[in-house]
Amino acid sequence: MTQGSYATIREFTVCGPDSGPYGITTGPDGALWFTLVHEGRVGRMAPDGRHTLHPPDPFTGGPMTITAGPDGALWFTAFHGDAIGRITTGGEVARFALPEGGGPCGIAAGPDGALWFTRMHTGGIGRITTGGHLTEYPLPDPAAMPSMITAGPDEAMWFTLDQGNAVGRIAPDGDLAVHPLPTEGSAPVGITAGPDGALWFTEIGTGHIGRITTDGKVTEYPLPDPAARPHAIVTGPGGDLWFTEWGTAHVGRITPGGRIDEHPLPTPGCEPHGIALGPDGALWVALETGALARVTAA
Template identity: 60%
Template sequence: MNEFNERYDTDSVREFTVSDADAGPYALTEGPDGALWFTLVHRGAVARRDPDDGRVTVHPVGDGPTVITAGPDGALWFTEYRAHRIGRLTPEGAYSSFAPRTPEGGPFGITAGPDGALWFTLSSADRVGRVTVDGKVTEYPAPGAFPSALTTGPDGALWCTLNQGNAVGRLTTDGHGTAYPLPTEGAGPVGIAAGPDGALWFTEIGAGRIGRITVDGAVTEYPLPDPAARPHAVTAGPDGALWFTEWGGGRVGRITADGHVSSYPLSRTDCEPHGITAHDGALWCALETGSLARIEVRP
């Protein structure tokens, strides 16, 4: 168990140091126990921040834990990008992992699917996998190159960004895939989330834009004020807006359903914000330099 001190505070943003700068907090999610769980990508660990006293407990796992999500079985599930495995961790700290069928596939994104299983991307192998809570793995071809993040859509399908295919992909639970090309060349989509408006929202890290795609494939793109912002992850906030990290500018951005953009600066322009999630009525993001940032949602 480790204890760290808060280091940065403004009217809207508070930052909490949760690791040393080399550990690399990368992605985070609210766990079934109401705590905030996050990956330490360079430490080979998953950590828990207590919601009451802020204490951090670190659990060793496989190499390169990356994206994390709460599973339907009351455990935390995450990709181990460098170990090429899917990890599972109970709130009590019991760890296990499962190997995808394709070796060296580079698992990255993961989400709880609409069918009671966990779905994940194998970015290096252009495949999408499914693992049941008891460890049975199935794989399907991705609908394009380098599938990255993925989420469950309002239509009961899995939606993923195709980073090197410059497209957004849709995959049914029986493995049928469709790709929707993006209008902007070199957009490099990464993060994706279901929005409160019945559409999917995604980041274009290469183009400095936020995209929106309807379930029938209509795409709208919104340029950010800073073209070099390099938006990375995105999530739906408790206020009906979408929130995203600006990896290139050290900010957290907010976009409304009608395209109005605002942003919140973090403590350093080089703090490398990656994952973002709603938790306890606020937005939290992981800063790879060793902190978690809490952004207050104001009316």
């Protein structure tokens, strides 16, 4: 356990160091659900640290990001398996294959009762109903590599374009808009709806945290270390944004006004990826080293 100026951090080992926890979310059952991208499993952990890995026999496909669906189940992207997965809180798994593959990456529940996801390899945005009906929306640039996606405050979905140097918006009817970012090589990845009615995102290529309003105005906040490689971001308790720093093994916090605090994780080189607000009011972080870190703001 480490104590910083504004955070207390504790790590919980959930798997071997080569299993690669990546995505994490809070489930409808009051537990944390996470993906093991290298081992092909989905895990569940109660806030007290007890955890289970599903299914008993690993499935292939490299599950990456995971989100709570509108149907009481968890939905995830199988990046290497070119599929969307669904797992019930009891551990029953279903898979929906994507035509023409696509490398699904980010996934989030939309305001229309469906799940929306990015197709990194083919440059498209996908939509899947809870019954498994798929719709695809191609992007203007098929090489833009859409990464993460989130529901915005304007009844639309917002997503990052890792190689497109932009943030995109798609309405439920498929209407698309792309907003270029001011800094070249920014490589935006994580994105979340902020407490201020804007979208906040990470720029892994240049070490910035970005903010974009629903009318497309962008503000960028540089991190102290340009090599921090900020990855995932989420709104946390108290109305601040929390993010992972893959390159420096830190967790950071930024206020809506732009003040930044950074906190080192206990294990150097742990490569933090996903971050989520847990059912206990703490932040939970997926670490490449086989652990989940619990971060409480002081």
